[in-house]
Amino acid sequence: MGRAGQPRSPAVAEAMQMVPRRDFLPPGLRDRAGQDVPLPIGHGATSSQPSTVAAMLRLLDVRPGDRVLDVGAGSGWTTALLARLVGASGSVVGVELEAPLAEEAEERVRRAGLRQASVRAAVPGVLGWPAGAPYDRVLVSAMASRWPQELVEQLVDGGLLLVPLDGRLVLARRRGTRVHRRQAPGWYRFVPLR
Numbered sequence: 001m002g003r004a005g006q007p008r009s010p011a012v013a014e015a016m017q018m019v020p021r022r023d024f025l026p027p028g029l030r031d032r033a034g035q036d037v038p039l040p041i042g043h044g045a046t047s048s049q050p051s052t053v054a055a056m057l058r059l060l061d062v063r064p065g066d067r068v069l070d071v072g073a074g075s076g077w078t079t080a081l082l083a084r085l086v087g088a089s090g091s092v093v094g095v096e097l098e099a100p101l102a103e104e105a106e107e108r109v110r111r112a113g114l115r116q117a118s119v120r121a122a123v124p125g126v127l128g129w130p131a132g133a134p135y136d137r138v139l140v141s142a143m144a145s146r147w148p149q150e151l152v153e154q155l156v157d158g159g160l161l162l163v164p165l166d167g168r169l170v171l172a173r174r175r176g177t178r179v180h181r182r183q184a185p186g187w188y189r190f191v192p193l194r
Helices: 010-018 027-032 050-060 077-086 099-111
Strands: 039-042 045-047 067-071 091-096 117-121 135-140 155-165 168-175 178-183
Touching (some): 027 039, 077 091, 077 117, 077 135
Parallel strands (some): 091 117
8 A cells, every 4th residue: 555545556446446345344344344454254364454455466466367366265355356356357266264254255256246256165184276276376365384385386387476474475476496585565464374
């Protein structure tokens, strides 16, 4: 977010305007949708604060037509935002560890009319969604305590992975068998990636 609280990327700003956070929150929290804070959505998960989501989407540089994996889809809000960024020619698979949250998120994405996106319950013991790989972009909305190599392996050559790791946002680009990483400025808090 810029100093005035507005996303600097026109595409990200437009997606956030078209996909209101309140539509992806439990009814009792919808009046707090405009607050720039994480909000609890049940099962130990949160809807990340809008400024953090905007920063992550800008760093990931999602393009129309991309195939994207959204790990830790939660309420489905980030999945829906990504769906707007990839457009009708792209696709987004959201994966959520908690099956009830995945079902609710899938319903919200359907209500939003985003046919290019879906949210699925994670397969126990599997990180990501290898069945749909390879992806151009992978977004992780949970804090990793170790490098998630299994997500790197789900990227196309040249693909980008954005993952919170030990309090920092790490952007990685796959180049063949090599991975080039850089840390974004700032410190972040997320629920743990399990």
